[in-house]
Structure formats: C-alpha cells, structure tokens
Amino acid sequence: MRVLVVGAGIIGAALADRLTRPAPGAPARVTVVEAEGPGAGTSGTSYAWINANDPADPAYHRFRTAAMSAWRDLAAGFGAPAWYRPSGNVTWAAADGAKERLADRVARLSGLGYAAELITSHRLRELEPHVAAPPDALIAHYPGEAHLHGGPAARALVRRARDSGADLVAARRTVRLNTDGDRVTGVRLDDGRDLDADLTVCAAGRHSPALLATAGAALPLVDPSEPGSAAPCLVATTSAAEGVLNGLVHAPGLSARPAATGGLVLEADDLDAGTDETASPAHVRAVGDELLARARALVPALTAQVAEVRRCVRPLPVDGYPLVGFQRPGLYTAVTHSGITLAPHLAALIAEEIAGRPSGALAPYRPNRAAPHP
Incomplete structure (x- = not known):
C-alpha cells in the first residue's frame, strides 16, 4: 500500500514515523510531502503546550490524557530527547473571580484523576525561583504537563521515518489532489509532478481547506x-x-x-x-x-x-474538536488545533484505521460530521 502524507508538521511527522514502525499490516511505502521543511510552520512556531487542562468535556479530556501518555512513550523510544520537556506547569490567579475559577478547575481536574494541585508560594519558589507572583495569589501546579520544541521534534520524527524507509519530498508545495471519479489518487506538486498513492493523508494544517477543495471536500476550520x-x-x-x-x-x-x-x-x-x-x-x-x-x-x-x-x-476547527477520518475513497484527513498534544496518539489510531481497523476513539471526531460536536 502506498501512503502519501501531505504536511510534515507534528501530525504528519508523527504519522509518518508511526506508519514506518514494525507492525502487522503496515503500509509498504510512505512518502511525505512538505512545502518548507519538517516542523517549519505552525508546529515550530506555536507555544507547544502538552496538556489535558480543560475538564469541560470528560471524554475529550480522557482522549488528551491518553495523548500525554503517548508522548511519554514516544520520547522514551528516543532516549529522553531534548525536544520533549516534561517540566510541569504552574499558574496563578490574583483577582477574586479568577481565583474561584482556578480553584474550581483544579478540583474538577483532580476529580477526573488528573495531576492538579493548589500549592503555596513557598512551593512556587522551589519550582520557579526567579518568578515573581503576587503574595496573595492562588497558585496551581500541574506536574504531569509538558512542552515540546516542535521544530526539532518534527524533524526527529521525519528523520526516523526516513531511516525506516519513508521518502521525503521537501520544499515542494502540493497544489491539488488528483482524482479519478470520486477517488483521490494522489497529488500534483508545484513543479508539475504527480505523485500517485493508494491513500493520501491531508495533514496540511491551516492549508487543508484549500487543498481539500480541489477534490470537492470541505473542512470546517476558522x-x-x-x-x-x-x-x-x-x-x-x-x-x-x-x-x-x-x-x-x-x-x-x-x-x-x-x-x-x-x-x-x-x-x-x-x-x-x-x-x-x-x-x-x-x-x-x-x-x-x-x-x-x-x-x-x-x-x-x-x-x-x-x-x-x-x-x-493555528488550524482551529470551528467546534474546537479534531477533524480526523476518511473524506473520500483514497483520502484521509487529520487536522486539529491541539496537534502538539494529540500527535502521537492520533498517529497510532490513524495507523490502525489505515490498516483496516476502525477506531471507536476517533468516531466523535470525523471531519464530515453533520453538526458541531456537542
């Protein structure tokens, strides 16, 4: 099976890496097309906070905590790389209303089993000795959260994928999806070349709506x-x-x-x-x-x-949730705002679907869902 991944941001890079890992039903050939270089766009520019810090939707919170665990496993496979920093997160509130909201968030996250705690100013000084916070601030600590150096991470993932047999076509922009009837058969590059594939994965982030439109597919991004x-x-x-x-x-x-x-x-x-x-x-x-x-x-x-x-x-889905799944025969889309957090977890689930095993975990996040996610 020939799989073509359009985009080498953190989602495309993680997917290429996953598809080239030894696994039953793995694709025979993976090609990644990137307009600039791996991680050169949003993934290498963003604040890159790995978290599940919102308790509003418990199901999506669990999805994100699974992704945090996936990052720990992936980083361990690289031998504690410098681009993955499991450093924790501290935050505080000074105004009364903000304090109430922060205390409520910590309580709700803790109730979901998430590592969240209120700490003293003395503990803040131990964690961040150079930081100045108001003496009456309410301070929270989330020790399981992390940040990513997105550019180096994407480059490392693509490099490992290439070492495992993937091809990289860099500095080439994808100008359209090629079709045969309703089926997507590959892409046309800006130098006039056509790349054929059994499955094309659109992981082009903010550029995805324009690319998908060339095959008559839509994507609800802001x-x-x-x-x-x-x-x-x-x-x-x-x-x-x-x-x-x-x-x-x-x-x-x-x-x-x-x-x-x-x-x-x-x-x-x-x-x-x-x-x-x-x-x-x-x-x-x-x-x-x-x-x-x-x-x-x-x-x-x-x-x-x-x-x-x-x-x-940022590629912001209109309803805030990931857009992941088949949109046409031969076309799979993987676009989300929380790409930094979700990348390795999504890559594992998408690899299963490409191998013919639909994922129940992805069912709420299909790109063709008729109405906004609840």
Missing part, C-alpha cells in the same frame, strides 16, 4: 483571514535566558516557557487581536515589546531581548 479571527497569534522568542524558567508558567497576561535556543517563548492571548494577515511590521514589533515588558515583570532578573516575533496560524 478562517484566519477574517477580521478578529482567533486562528492567528504572535509568539516571541528571546535571546539567551538560561535557567530563568524551569517549565511552563501561565501568569495573568503572559504564558512563558524555555525555548530550544536557550531563551524564552512568550505569548499572551489578549495581544493576539489584530494579528491577521494584514498586521503591520510596526504592530508585530509593538507586540514583541509588550511581551518582553510583561516577561520582565514576571521574571525581574530577566535581561534578555526579543530575538524574533513570529506569526503563528
């Missing part, structure tokens, strides 16, 4: 070009700041974590407004300056500067 769209965000990285943070920190107004380069990765939800495709360079610089100012308030000893601010466009 349009990043719409004014006020929630899909785009700005993520800053700083110059070297070794040792100032040990793990994920979610403070009011700022999310921060260590970067692969030795600096920090910074993001703030309230600064994402206006980051659509028309955002000016001046706006991007202003957001970077504000993120740095907030980081210096969070870590008073921080002397780093902003090294880069990148626009990250």
Whole structure:
C-alpha cells in the first residue's frame, strides 16, 4: 500500500514515523510531502503546550490524557530527547473571580484523576525561583504537563521515518489532489509532478481547506483571514535566558516557557487581536515589546531581548474538536488545533484505521460530521 502524507508538521511527522514502525499490516511505502521543511510552520512556531487542562468535556479530556501518555512513550523510544520537556506547569490567579475559577478547575481536574494541585508560594519558589507572583495569589501546579520544541521534534520524527524507509519530498508545495471519479489518487506538486498513492493523508494544517477543495471536500476550520479571527497569534522568542524558567508558567497576561535556543517563548492571548494577515511590521514589533515588558515583570532578573516575533496560524476547527477520518475513497484527513498534544496518539489510531481497523476513539471526531460536536 502506498501512503502519501501531505504536511510534515507534528501530525504528519508523527504519522509518518508511526506508519514506518514494525507492525502487522503496515503500509509498504510512505512518502511525505512538505512545502518548507519538517516542523517549519505552525508546529515550530506555536507555544507547544502538552496538556489535558480543560475538564469541560470528560471524554475529550480522557482522549488528551491518553495523548500525554503517548508522548511519554514516544520520547522514551528516543532516549529522553531534548525536544520533549516534561517540566510541569504552574499558574496563578490574583483577582477574586479568577481565583474561584482556578480553584474550581483544579478540583474538577483532580476529580477526573488528573495531576492538579493548589500549592503555596513557598512551593512556587522551589519550582520557579526567579518568578515573581503576587503574595496573595492562588497558585496551581500541574506536574504531569509538558512542552515540546516542535521544530526539532518534527524533524526527529521525519528523520526516523526516513531511516525506516519513508521518502521525503521537501520544499515542494502540493497544489491539488488528483482524482479519478470520486477517488483521490494522489497529488500534483508545484513543479508539475504527480505523485500517485493508494491513500493520501491531508495533514496540511491551516492549508487543508484549500487543498481539500480541489477534490470537492470541505473542512470546517476558522478562517484566519477574517477580521478578529482567533486562528492567528504572535509568539516571541528571546535571546539567551538560561535557567530563568524551569517549565511552563501561565501568569495573568503572559504564558512563558524555555525555548530550544536557550531563551524564552512568550505569548499572551489578549495581544493576539489584530494579528491577521494584514498586521503591520510596526504592530508585530509593538507586540514583541509588550511581551518582553510583561516577561520582565514576571521574571525581574530577566535581561534578555526579543530575538524574533513570529506569526503563528493555528488550524482551529470551528467546534474546537479534531477533524480526523476518511473524506473520500483514497483520502484521509487529520487536522486539529491541539496537534502538539494529540500527535502521537492520533498517529497510532490513524495507523490502525489505515490498516483496516476502525477506531471507536476517533468516531466523535470525523471531519464530515453533520453538526458541531456537542
């Protein structure tokens, strides 16, 4: 069986790696097509928080906790790689309403069996000695959460897939799906070549709707070009700041974590407004300056500067849930916002389906579902 994976972000990379692992019914040949390089897009730009920190939907929460476990297993197979950081997460609330919401979240997560606890300011100083939190803050710790250096992780997964026999076609954009009647038979590349496949997997993230449309298939993703769209965000990285943070920190107004380069990765939800495709360079610089100012308030000893601010466009399903499954004969789609968290778990389930064993765990998340997920 010839399987063609379009996209080498974290979903496509994890799937290519999984499909080339020794297993009964594994495909005979895997090819990955990537417009830039593995992990060069959203996966290498995003904040990359591995978590199941939302208790609102217990079934989806369990799906995400299974994915967290899958990451631990996958990383162990690479021998504790530097790109997987099981560092835990601390967060706090200072206002009364926010404190109530945080306490409720911790209680509900704990009730679901998730590692979540309220801690003292002394314990926060042990975990993050350089972080300044208000003395009256309510502080939570999630010791099982992790972060990923998405670019290095995707490259490592693709490299292992290639070592196991997969082919990589890099720096080539897929311009359309080729069809024979209702069946997808492969893709056309921007250099005019056609690549044939028995099964084409669309793992193209934010670019998936345009590609799928060439075969008459639709995908309900939030349009990043719409004014006020929630899909785009700005993520800053700083110059070297070794040792100032040990793990994920979610403070009011700022999310921060260590970067692969030795600096920090910074993001703030309230600064994402206006980051659509028309955002000016001046706006991007202003957001970077504000993120740095907030980081210096969070870590008073921080002397780093902003090294880069990148626009990250997240593939956001309209109802917030993954879009995974067959859409046409010969066509399988795997697109989700929580790709960083879900990648290895999805890869295992998709590999089973490709081998002819439908997954009940994926049944609620089919891309052709008639109505928004409940």
